[in-house]
Amino acid sequence: MRQFDIILFGATSFVGEILTRYMLAQQPLNGEMKWAIAGRSPTKLNQLKLSLGDAAEALPIVVADTDNQASIDAMCGSTKVIASTVGPYALYGEPVIQSCAALGTDYCDLTGEPQWIHKMLGRHEAAANKSGARIVNCCGFDSIPSDLGVYFLQQRSKQTLKQHCNIVKMRVKAMKGGASGGTIASMLNAIKEAMQDKNIRKKIASPYALCPAGHGFKVKQINLKSAQYDKDVQAWIAPFVMAAINVRVVHRSNALLHKQYGENFLYDEAMITGPKAKGGMGAAALTAGLGGFMLAALLPPTRWLMEKTILPKPGEGPSPQAQLEGYYDLRFIGTTPDGQTISCKVTGDRDPGYGSTAKMLGQAALCLAQDMNEKPGGFWTPASLFGEKIIARLEARAGLTFDIEQALKASQ
Numbered sequence: 010m011r012q013f014d015i016i017l018f019g020a021t022s023f024v025g026e027i028l029t030r031y032m033l034a035q036q037p038l039n040g041e042m043k044w045a046i047a048g049r050s051p052t053k054l055n056q057l058k059l060s061l062g063d064a065a066e067a068l069p070i071v072v073a074d075t076d077n078q079a080s081i082d083a084m085c086g087s088t089k090v091i092a093s094t095v096g097p098y099a100l101y102g103e104p105v106i107q108s109c110a111a112l113g114t115d116y117c118d119l120t121g122e123p124q125w126i127h128k129m130l131g132r133h134e135a136a137a138n139k140s141g142a143r144i145v146n147c148c149g150f151d152s153i154p155s156d157l158g159v160y161f162l163q164q165r166s167k168q169t170l171k172q173h174c175n176i177v178k179m180r181v182k183a184m185k186g187g188a189s190g191g192t193i194a195s196m197l198n199a200i201k202e203a204m205q206d207k208n209i210r211k212k213i214a215s216p217y218a219l220c221p222a223g224h225g226f227k228v229k230q231i232n233l234k235s236a237q238y239d240k241d242v243q244a245w246i247a248p249f250v251m252a253a254i255n256v257r258v259v260h261r262s263n264a265l266l267h268k269q270y271g272e273n274f275l276y277d278e279a280m281i282t283g284p285k286a287k288g289g290m291g292a293a294a295l296t297a298g299l300g301g302f303m304l305a306a307l308l309p310p311t312r313w314l315m316e317k318t319i320l321p322k323p324g325e326g327p328s329p330q331a332q333l334e335g336y337y338d339l340r341f342i343g344t345t346p347d348g349q350t351i352s353c354k355v356t357g358d359r360d361p362g363y364g365s366t367a368k369m370l371g372q373a374a375l376c377l378a379q380d381m382n383e384k385p386g387g388f389w390t391p392a393s394l395f396g397e398k399i400i401a402r403l404e405a406r407a408g409l410t411f412d413i414e415q416a417l418k419a420s421q
Contacts, residue, residue, distance in 0.1 A: 013043050013088040014378045016071060018105065019095035020046035021053040023326045024119065024149075027367035028094060029057060035371060035406060038067045042378070045069035047084055048095075049076075075104045085114045092148075092374035093118040097195040099125040099202060106133050106144065113140035113386070115377040119370055121151035121192075121254040122199050123213045126388075130219070134388050141386035145394055147258050148373035149366035150357075153391050154339055154409070155179055155255035155278065156262055157400055158355040160392035161411045162341045163270055166351045169413075174343030174351065175271045180242050181249055181280040186327060186335035186360025200306045216276075219261040226260065231277040236292030239279070241342050245288035246279035247295040258390050265393035271346075281340075327360055335360020340414075352415055358408035368407035376402060 017032060019025040029046055036042040046068060048054050054070045061068065073084040075095065085091055085108040095101045098120040109116040110133040120126065126146050137144050147156070159177055166174050203210045212218055216230040239246045255278055263270040282291035305311040327335070339355045357365040373391065380398045391399065403409040 011087055011089050013045050013069070015042070015044040015090045015092060015374050016047050016084060016088040017044065017374075018047045018073065018084065018091055018093045021048045021050065021057050022094045022096075024363050024367050024370075025094040026057060027332070027363055028092070028371055030061065031367050031371050033061060033064055033068075035375070037064065042375075045071050045088070047071035047073050049074035075101045078104055078108070081105055082108045082112070085109050086112050088114060090115045090117070090374050090377045092116075092370055094370070096120065096122075097198040098122055099128075099195070099198055103129065103132075107136075109142050110134075110136040110144065111140060111142075113142050115143045115145075115381070117145045117148045117370060117373040117377060119149040119151075119366060120146050120195070121149075121251065122195055123218055123254050123257050124199055124202055124209045127212055127218055130388055137386045137388060139386070143377060143381060143384055143386055143394060144388045145373060145377070145391060146388070147254065148370045148391055150337075150361040150369070151251045152255045152258040153369045153373075153399075153403075154337070154355045154357065154361075155251075156258050156390055156392040157395075157403070158339055158341050158353065158411070159259050159270070159276065160262065160266075160396065161355070161400060162343050162351060162353045162413075164397070165353065165413050166343055166345065170345055170349050170351060172345045172347070172349075173270050175273055175346050176275045176344040177270075178239075178241060178342045179249075179255075179276075179278040180239070180246065180340045180342070181278070181337070182242075182340050182354075183336070183338040184280075184361060186331070186337070186362055186364075192362055197306055197312060200303070201312070213257075216256050217260050219257045220264045221261075224264045225272060226264070226274070228273045228275055230256065230275060233277060233279050234296075236282075236289060236296050237279075238289070239281075242281055242340070244284045245282045245292040247282055247292040248299055249278045249280045250299060252278035259392075262390040262392040265390060326363055332360045332364035335364055337361045337365070350415075351413065353411065353413045356410045356412075365408065369403065369409075372399060372402040372407050 020029045051072050058065050058068050071084050073080040081104045099122050106129050217226050233248045259276050282288045337357045342352045344350050359365040376395050376399050
């Protein structure tokens with residue numbers, strides 16, 4: 010018996026506060042679900058609780074610090090599920106993963122750091138398998154829309170076309186939202202780690218870096234690095250920065266789902282910039298801007314300068330109004346082995362990185378607490394563990410939509 014069903018660890022972080030407010034609206038404290046907020050500062054936790062008003066009067070507070078493993082063990086041992094927003098996860102995430110894996114506590118987070126996930130798999134997957142802990146990384150914008158979008162498309166392809174898609178493209182048609190300091194810090198830390206350790210660079214360079222040993226996937230994947238014209242969407246496309254994590258999660262899902270997408274599954278992601286010359290110029294500009302940012306991030310002096318003068322700092326992020334005005338529209342185009350096509354779209358009604366991400370993580374935690382009793386322990390992906398159950402939750406309670414656009418169209 011555990012004291013809580015869910016603990017939100019890192020509740021006073023930027024996205025943690027959004028998550029806490031969302032959870033309070035979804036699960037009032039007088040309901041059956043017993044949940045709490047946690048972090049290292051009792052002062053900040055109490056300030057957050059007070060800001061929530063009378064509805065949060067009975068909200069329990071748990072103090073835990075990643076520098077104090079005993080406090081982390083006590084927290085993880087008191088609950089069925091931990092939802093963590095404490096990043097960069099490569100710096101602060103392992104104590105919680107270690108404790109959850111050892112104690113059989115389910116866990117979900119928002120990491121987009123493939124090098125860290127790879128390390129955690131090597132160190133703690135066996136313990137999670139043994140204890141029954143379900144560990145689910147990447148439960149925010151990276152990578153739920155991509156991972157569940159591909160899963161949704163594949164399931165509908167099997168229903169309508171009677172076969173899987175061996176090729177799927179994800180294209181960002183539209184997106185509006187700001188970045189927070191926590192996301193930027195995680196990205197810069199991942200770049201720094203990769204530059205300092207060639208073994209890390211080599212391990213995560215493969216699109217199959219997160220797949221289980223012996224996965225057998227060999228098909229060469231597309232790695233878009235320049236502006237291109239895509240005939241399928243009749244528009245110019247540019248590299249999408251989140252593809253670095255999303256592609257690896259999607260391929261791990263395929264492996265964990267017993268290769269439902271096929272052994273020769275091909276998947277890539279890109280941003281649509283528009284048709285004709287204007288779209289081409291936009292794709293070139295976006296590619297150049299992303300390349301310039303990556304180059305500046307690789308060099309310690311310019312990385313330090315960006316952190317100090319330009320980029321948002323941890324704890325900073327888009328305003329509540331900007332979160333409400335944000336949105337995203339992702340399109341998935343699948344092709345079957347015999348040339349038929351099917352397409353779908355996934356949309357979100359808040360800014361992708363924060364307003365929508367908080368709702369996705371909240372539903373992932375609730376899904377672990379309420380819907381997953383039959384699933385064994387181990388390191389999962391959103392699609393391989395949650396499947397249709399979280400799609401239903403996201404559509405009903407998190408502002409996402411999953412819609413088939415067309416099917417049974419012969420490929421040209």
